[in-house]
Amino acid sequence: MNPRIKVVSTGKYVPEDILTNKDLEQIVETSDEWIQTRTGIIERRIAKTEKNIDLAYKAALDAITKSNYDKEKIDLIVVATMSNDNRNPSIANLVQARLGLNDKQIMAFDINAACTGFVYALEIASNLLVTGKFKTALVIGSEKMSQIIDYTDRNTCILFGDGAGAMIIEGTNEPKNEVYFYSDSKGDTEDILYASRYLKMDGKKVYQFAVQMIPVAINKVLEYAKLEIDDIDGIIFHQANKRIIDHVVKIMKIDIDKVFINIDKYGNTSAASIPIALSEYKDTQKTSKKVLLVGFGGGFTWGSAIIDI
Numbered sequence: 001m002n003p004r005i006k007v008v009s010t011g012k013y014v015p016e017d018i019l020t021n022k023d024l025e026q027i028v029e030t031s032d033e034w035i036q037t038r039t040g041i042i043e044r045r046i047a048k049t050e051k052n053i054d055l056a057y058k059a060a061l062d063a064i065t066k067s068n069y070d071k072e073k074i075d076l077i078v079v080a081t082m083s084n085d086n087r088n089p090s091i092a093n094l095v096q097a098r099l100g101l102n103d104k105q106i107m108a109f110d111i112n113a114a115c116t117g118f119v120y121a122l123e124i125a126s127n128l129l130v131t132g133k134f135k136t137a138l139v140i141g142s143e144k145m146s147q148i149i150d151y152t153d154r155n156t157c158i159l160f161g162d163g164a165g166a167m168i169i170e171g172t173n174e175p176k177n178e179v180y181f182y183s184d185s186k187g188d189t190e191d192i193l194y195a196s197r198y199l200k201m202d203g204k205k206v207y208q209f210a211v212q213m214i215p216v217a218i219n220k221v222l223e224y225a226k227l228e229i230d231d232i233d234g235i236i237f238h239q240a241n242k243r244i245i246d247h248v249v250k251i252m253k254i255d256i257d258k259v260f261i262n263i264d265k266y267g268n269t270s271a272a273s274i275p276i277a278l279s280e281y282k283d284t285q286k287t288s289k290k291v292l293l294v295g296f297g298g299g300f301t302w303g304s305a306i307i308d309i
């Protein structure tokens with residue numbers, strides 16, 4: 001059974017400090033021109049003093065404030081992250097405390113599916129709402145990638161940035177609120193992308209994986225929803241590389257006007273990229289929209305969703 005959820009609000013937070021391509025030219029052997037032509041990134045945000053939890057909390061607060069939502073209704077918090085400040089407590093537990101919800105019965109936990117994290121988290125939360133045991137979920141993607149990036153490694157340091165995005169969803173019985181998910185993974189790719197102290201990556205191989213799996217993820221979720229790509233109003237890709245997005249748009253003959261892109265401003269914020277983009281996209285829309293989300297990343301993991309926002 002497909003879950004039925006209502007998206008109540010979205011929010012985002014990005015740190016103030018900007019690291020431009022020009023700044024990176026002073027740190028590693030690279031150039032603004034190389035970065036822009038290979039990735040579409042112009043600048044990214046870096047949390048100099050804030051921790052991952054601060055980013056997650058501020059994104060959650062933005063979602064709550066924007067919709068003037070009664071936070072006391074939240075009974076489930078799921079955070080997608082691969083850059084928690086500590087192994088424990090989870091960011092979700094800390095967000096619960098910051099929101100002053102410690103005395104409430106809440107299930108709060110983090111998940112790690114790298115850059116696919118938010119799509120996985122949304123699927124998990126939506127299905128927990130279906131049980132009826134939980135009524136309102138706060139789903140967050142939050143990353144302080146700068147604390148797992150080696151700023152002497154030009155293969156990775158030019159790509160990533162910090163930030164967080166959040167979404168509040170409620171369970172509902174309305175058939176029109178049915179949402180669709182597709183998710184998949186494979187685990188024999190540790191030599192291509194892994195993060196222990198620092199994130200290491202074979203960019204070319206990750207690129208090949210991405211352009212192969214994104215069309216699969218898009219087609220699968222459309223098939224589950226019995227929809228065509230033309231039925232979708234907006235497409236939010238994980239913002240990893242503009243060239244990856246352009247490639248998929250071209251081979252799938254997607255209308256570029258439907259594709260929301262903000263990688264130029266934030267770089268790849270891993271699990272935060274989709275909810276940040278979704279929040280910015282929603283803020284530009286006057287009416288409800290049917291959106292397709294598609295994520296891919298370390299693991300490898302990949303997944304997609306169709307929701308109304």
Ligand SMILES: CC(C)(COP(=O)(O)OP(=O)(O)OC[C@H]1O[C@@H](n2cnc3c(N)ncnc32)[C@H](O)[C@@H]1OP(=O)(O)O)[C@@H](O)C(=O)NCCC(=O)NCCS
Pocket residue numbers: 029030031034035038039115154155158201202203204205206207240241268296297298
């Ligand atoms: C990382 C990425 C931008 C590199 O682009 P690319 O076209 O594959 O570039 P290559 O790795 O072939 O490198 C081309 C040349 O640029 C050099 N180079 C690599 N990084 C560089 C940098 N930051 N600045 C300047 N030159 C760089 C390489 O050393 C290589 O030089 P050579 O030809 O003399 O050997 C691209 O592969 C990519 O985006 N991959 C996907 C990564 C990703 O999205 N990861 C997250 C997944 S969620």
